[in-house]
Amino acid sequence: MNRTFRAGLLATAMTLATSSFVAISAGVVTATAASAAAPSLNLANEQGMLWACNFNPFNPSDYPYSVGLTYETLDFVNTLQNAKVTPWLASSYVWSNANKTITFTIRNGVKWTDGQPLTAADVAYTFNLLKSNSALDLNALWSVLSSVSASGDKVTVNFKTSAVPYFYYIADQTPIVPQHIWSSIKNPVTFTDTNPVGSGGYIMNKCTPNNIQWKANPSYWQPTMAKVAVVNEPAFLSNNTCNEYLATGQSQWGSQFIPNIVSSYVNKKAGNSYWFAPVANVSLFPNNTVPGLNDPKVRQAISYGINRSLVSKIGEYGYEPPASQTGIVSPTFAAWKSSAATAAAGTSYDTAKVASILKADGYAKDSHGVWAKGGKELAFTLTTNGGYSDWIAAMQVVSQQLNAEGFKITLTPLAATTFYANLYAGKYQLAYNAESGGPTPFYELRQALYSKNSAPIGTAAASNWERFNSATVDALINSYGSTTSTATQHSILNKLQSAMVAQAPIIPVLEEVDWYQYNPTQFSNFPTAKNPYAQAGLYNEPDWGYVLDQLKPKA
Numbered sequence: 001m002n003r004t005f006r007a008g009l010l011a012t013a014m015t016l017a018t019s020s021f022v023a024i025s026a027g028v029v030t031a032t033a034a035s036a037a038a039p040s041l042n043l044a045n046e047q048g049m050l051w052a053c054n055f056n057p058f059n060p061s062d063y064p065y066s067v068g069l070t071y072e073t074l075d076f077v078n079t080l081q082n083a084k085v086t087p088w089l090a091s092s093y094v095w096s097n098a099n100k101t102i103t104f105t106i107r108n109g110v111k112w113t114d115g116q117p118l119t120a121a122d123v124a125y126t127f128n129l130l131k132s133n134s135a136l137d138l139n140a141l142w143s144v145l146s147s148v149s150a151s152g153d154k155v156t157v158n159f160k161t162s163a164v165p166y167f168y169y170i171a172d173q174t175p176i177v178p179q180h181i182w183s184s185i186k187n188p189v190t191f192t193d194t195n196p197v198g199s200g201g202y203i204m205n206k207c208t209p210n211n212i213q214w215k216a217n218p219s220y221w222q223p224t225m226a227k228v229a230v231v232n233e234p235a236f237l238s239n240n241t242c243n244e245y246l247a248t249g250q251s252q253w254g255s256q257f258i259p260n261i262v263s264s265y266v267n268k269k270a271g272n273s274y275w276f277a278p279v280a281n282v283s284l285f286p287n288n289t290v291p292g293l294n295d296p297k298v299r300q301a302i303s304y305g306i307n308r309s310l311v312s313k314i315g316e317y318g319y320e321p322p323a324s325q326t327g328i329v330s331p332t333f334a335a336w337k338s339s340a341a342t343a344a345a346g347t348s349y350d351t352a353k354v355a356s357i358l359k360a361d362g363y364a365k366d367s368h369g370v371w372a373k374g375g376k377e378l379a380f381t382l383t384t385n386g387g388y389s390d391w392i393a394a395m396q397v398v399s400q401q402l403n404a405e406g407f408k409i410t411l412t413p414l415a416a417t418t419f420y421a422n423l424y425a426g427k428y429q430l431a432y433n434a435e436s437g438g439p440t441p442f443y444e445l446r447q448a449l450y451s452k453n454s455a456p457i458g459t460a461a462a463s464n465w466e467r468f469n470s471a472t473v474d475a476l477i478n479s480y481g482s483t484t485s486t487a488t489q490h491s492i493l494n495k496l497q498s499a500m501v502a503q504a505p506i507i508p509v510l511e512e513v514d515w516y517q518y519n520p521t522q523f524s525n526f527p528t529a530k531n532p533y534a535q536a537g538l539y540n541e542p543d544w545g546y547v548l549d550q551l552k553p554k555a
Helices: 025-030 121-131 165-171 240-247 294-304 310-314 337-346 350-358 389-404 415-425 440-447 471-481 484-504 543-550
Strands: 041-044 075-078 085-086 088-096 101-106 147-152 156-161 202-208 211-216 230-234 277-286 372-373 379-385 408-414 430-434 507-512
Touching: 041 240, 075 165, 085 088, 088 165, 101 121, 101 165, 147 230, 147 389, 156 310, 165 471, 240 389, 277 294, 277 310, 277 415, 277 440, 294 350, 294 484, 294 507, 310 507, 337 484, 379 389, 379 415, 389 408, 389 430, 408 415, 415 430, 430 543, 440 471, 471 484
Parallel strands: 041 230, 379 408, 379 430
Antiparallel strands: 075 085, 088 101, 101 156, 147 156, 202 211, 211 230, 277 430, 277 507
16 A cells, blocks of 8 residues: 555545646756755655645645644654654653643743744644544544643643553644644634644645645754755656656655565665565455445455455565454564454455355345345445555455455546545445554554544544444443553453454455655665664654654765
8 A cells, every 4th residue: 555644635626637647846856956965855655646735734635744744743652663752842741640641841942933932832722722623633532631731831631531542642643733823713624724834844835736845944943853955745646657756766765555666666776775564454444334334244254255365466466464354463563463353253265154154144146146135236336546556456356356256346446536535424335445553453443443533424534434333342442541451451452353353344455564665875864674763654644754854865
């Protein structure tokens, strides 16, 4: 997968160019031709769409382009290094009140890019802004928060119950915005934020549908950081042209699926390197409100009808391993895997089980060879992002397999803007996409299964796009947040895995790796397997901004 942002992309519909490659704007060409002493950094992050040039950090379509490099968070939590915490806008924090309260000390001397000081009041305002506008609360923080207030340089965050696992969402996943600007915005939910004022190392300099350009913040509060003068992100509509741009060295940092990566990328230019760390799952999201798909037995049968090993081999050249219906990514989180849930899932590809499950559920094959009940066939449309060649190839395999098992699957790749708009609004039947992960498997499962993350059909949901709703699962998720006991957390995760197997609310197909290519010839200090200081995919926020802060141009 190339790149699904923490909550995906819900972009304003735009007319896409007929060419598969959007020509780079003159500004990018000029930047690329900069002197060797101050080279620009050009990114390769194909999203199958043109840029909308909106940077609202609380809009799922906008925040991937602003969180981390323009809008910063209180801390940086490294999900690849056992949730190691690095102070960012907060210089320190402390838990109290039986882990129901966090007090952050906000760093002195930080200024917004318009010169105004960043204060604790800005931080408290940001959290209360999410409370007043629930559509901005993408991680359902106020389902567990009771109050957030500021006094001097301190911000006190109070929870309804013990909530240590929610530190990640509070400290790492909530961008801080300036009160003096946002308090005057009439509708922050629809605010496009075309001229973002943040605290980060990079200022959005100019944006066109073809390219976004950032420049280093000359007054950045970390004077030894953010030393790349110019950063460009050209828009691409397909993998192929973006991969060529990356392989030939026009880009030094990419987040792409590249077929035959050694011959197509590594051997194309000296220094070309890559690192693919498994971090989450790429899954089928059955719309749990659609007749047929609202039946857990049908969803189970679909899961058993997918030969994940073949999907991995054909769709992703083996780069992304087969996933488990438990939802646990290995080897990254192998220690969390439930033996009971794994045993209950059995063989992931089992055609005999497809038939036995559906027959027991009252289905029989009709004259067309399609499973049906009451005259209604199990016929569904499967959609995915039409700009991702690997996803299309993977779903071609899946649709062929399911059709051979007696389902009637019609694969319909869509333009990125249409696909994500439909996905978020719940206007689809089967969709192939990915949720975000976190320091433990809990975070991905919470994104996918927590009902408070979802929304009614027709209203955009930040996650839980399948509209799964289970009071039992919600209670498990809430109970995880209220304990600091590792044993209890493992017990809760075991039960969530059992729910994944028994109800198949989503169907993990492949383990999502962090697509990441880099060439350190002009810039040093990229993350590597030996130095995994951040998730380096350009769709990871705030990680990509944190990485940009660390990069150094070579003399």
